[in-house]
């Protein structure tokens with residue numbers, strides 16, 4: 009078959025309103041052991057807005073056996089129906105009732121989409137983006153919204169719990185001993201939000217009183233061994249519900265809210281009233297969840313809850329609008345999480361992810377706008393650009409129009425479009441209406457790919473007391489977009505004097521004086537100039553405060569100014585930025601020393617600043633963030649291609665070793681004084697203390713002496729909580745010491761019954777920087793702890809290696825690339841919709857040296873030559889091999 013015909017590219021420009029609408033749908037699902045029978049009754053009518061008026065009803069459907077079709081109670085004539093592997097086409101009256109009977113086998117479905125059997129024999133569904141068509145025949149697209157009623161029947165022994173969306177309206181027992189439950193969701197929704205869960209799942213109950221006085225029953229379901237560990241998720245849910253009322257004035261709209269934690273599952277899904285999660289992001293106790301897990305649970309539970317309005321009540325017209333729900337909801341979960349605790353740390357973590365992952369995506373062949381224009385496989389577009397950069401767009405919007413207009417705009421958006429499927433354009437237009445601002449230029453953020461670059465020059469005039477800033481913007485070419493228009497970029501700045509005091513920010517033509525210590529400059533043209541007055545001494549510029557826009561900044565500042573900002577800037581993101589800049593420079597300079605084979609050096613001033621932060625910083629959580637050196641992937645993204653990866657790795661190792669040795673006594677003092685024998689609490693202060701203590705442990709371990717290594721092993725064996733034990737294991741994974749394998753085996757034997765910890769054990773080994781990791785990871789794929797059909801384990805081991813192991817993935821002999829190709833082909837056979845999460849590092853191949861480029865291309869070719877690769881893999885490889893100047897519509901493959 010011709011690949012180009014098979015792998016059709018879908019274009020945003022080809023969007024057409026649906027020909028047919030579905031007002032209501034009733035599903036009867038018999039969950040029997042051999043087959044699951046699905047009887048679907050829909051009330052359909054031709055869309056009055058459809059211009060043609062003659063098109064048949066197209067119902068998408070895959071991997072199911074059609075048993076019968078009735079129209080208004082009569083079997084359809086054979087000539088009026090046409091069935092293919094992907095659709096059922098019906099010629100029917102303008103308005104009628106269509107009844108379809110089909111059957112499926114969830115037990116054979118490993119795609120992760122549709123209905124499947126998860127851990128513990130629990131039957132569950134995942135319909136976003138196109139899973140519903142694996143359950144029944146339906147116009148499975150988000151702009152067809154309907155009212156759903158779902159009746160489930162099953163044996164009460166096998167499935168004592170029967171859940172779907174909305175409220176329970178009836179239930180009972182049948183003559184044959186099976187039981188049934190009927191669920192009705194009064195809110196119209198797209199098919200991707202349908203959910204069914206059935207199985208043996210105990211639950212935890214609570215309730216929430218909404219601000220208007222309605223009582224909502226809250227239930228979390230999990231496997232019997234995990235249900236006692238769901239309290240933190242329940243508390244997080246209640247905090248999220250309260251926060252959305254307090255901040256956005258949004259109240260929950262059903263009588264029940266269910267969360268189901270599935271074993272061996274990956275991801276979390278916001279199905280209306282019935283969220284389905286992987287157990288890892290619900291279950292937590294001090295023995296198996298780290299501080300990061302506790303915070304992640306809070307954030308993700310919040311995220312899926314917030315979708316109830318931003319995503320469910322108002323949804324996306326088509327998948328090109330994915331960021332409409334994901335960018336906005338990601339921003340809302342960031343704000344919620346920051347409101348709960350440690351706001352500065354969380355913002356810095358988000359900025360760090362943007363720099364490491366999204367900037368890399370933007371600079372590679374998979375660069376795409378927040379609103380993509382075409383795709384072959386929609387599953388490939390659940391990217392950091394759509395989620396993380398999408399969230400930054402909302403943050404910029406709020407900064408530009410102000411928090412009051414932003415909230416007004418959100419409320420207006422949700423009222424205006426309630427129960428509808430809309431576009432990012434609808435969203436931006438509402439923000440314009442709410443604020444009175446013209447956002448025409450701002451819209452480019454949705455359409456132009458790539459990371460804008462700001463080049464900044466400054467000039468201070470001591471005689472006129474003026475300070476001039478010149479900001480020049482540009483944006484590199486990305487696939488299909490050789491030239492870019494200037495963007496509307498909010499640049500938040502502050503000026504400090506030599507004592508660290510904030511200076512006034514008066515522009516020459518200000519009408520009203522600016523009294524804030526941070527000012528947002530709106531950069532709109534290719535070159536902008538700003539003249540500040542009443543600046544008697546040369547100030548120190550603090551720029552892009554709070555990462556006010558997702559851009560790169562080049563500003564030649566004096567080294568001393570960076571040192572100064574690292575200590576004195578009042579904006580935590582800028583402080584972190586200053587020290588990251590210093591660390592990056594120190595590492596890249598050492599890398600250059602290695603390259604030209606001269607003894608590497610490090611600036612004493614850099615060591616002094618680190619010493620001051622380590623001993624003097626009041627907040628240990630901030631100190632830990634400031635003293636954590638950039639990882640190799642961030643350094644690679646900051647280096648000019650071709651990246652000399654081996655020298656970067658050596659340079660980073662040298663700087664870490666120097667920091668460890670020269671501050672040895674301080675690390676030890678911090679490690680000892682931050683010890684804590686109080687019971688574990690996942691709260692900001694103890695979390696901050698553990699962070700710095702474990703960072704200190706890691707620096708001490710770099711010294712490599714027996715005492716230091718024994719200290720880490722002791723903490724792995726005797727740490728009082730999962731955070732300390734896992735931190736120790738993560739340090740050990742990069743250390744070469746006698747009995748290393750035996751130490752890891754001992755950890756496994758101890759924690760073997762706890763699958764959440766075992767998955768971490770797999771992940772940590774997959775991310776080791778040590779030589780021999782490729783062989784170890786390959787061996788682990790045959791270990792009893794691993795199962796390729798279990799998505800959580802796949803994510804831990806294969807994802808850990810392919811996504812997060814920068815050093816050994818790019819091992820100079822190419823064995824990492826070989827392992828990557830083997831994994832990719834295997835996963836593509838079982839679960840083609842999920843291969844994109846293995847790809848990000850490989851996508852950066854053009855930035856590597858010649859030898860590595862050659863090695864990885866050999867593997868790409870091996871994959872292409874493999875028979876029957878999926879359309880998703882085809883698209884990813886076509887993108888990877890695209891010439892940098894080409895457009896994605898002209899793939900380099902035949």
Ligand SMILES: [Zn+2]
Pocket residue numbers: 278311315333334337
């Ligand atoms: Zn989401």
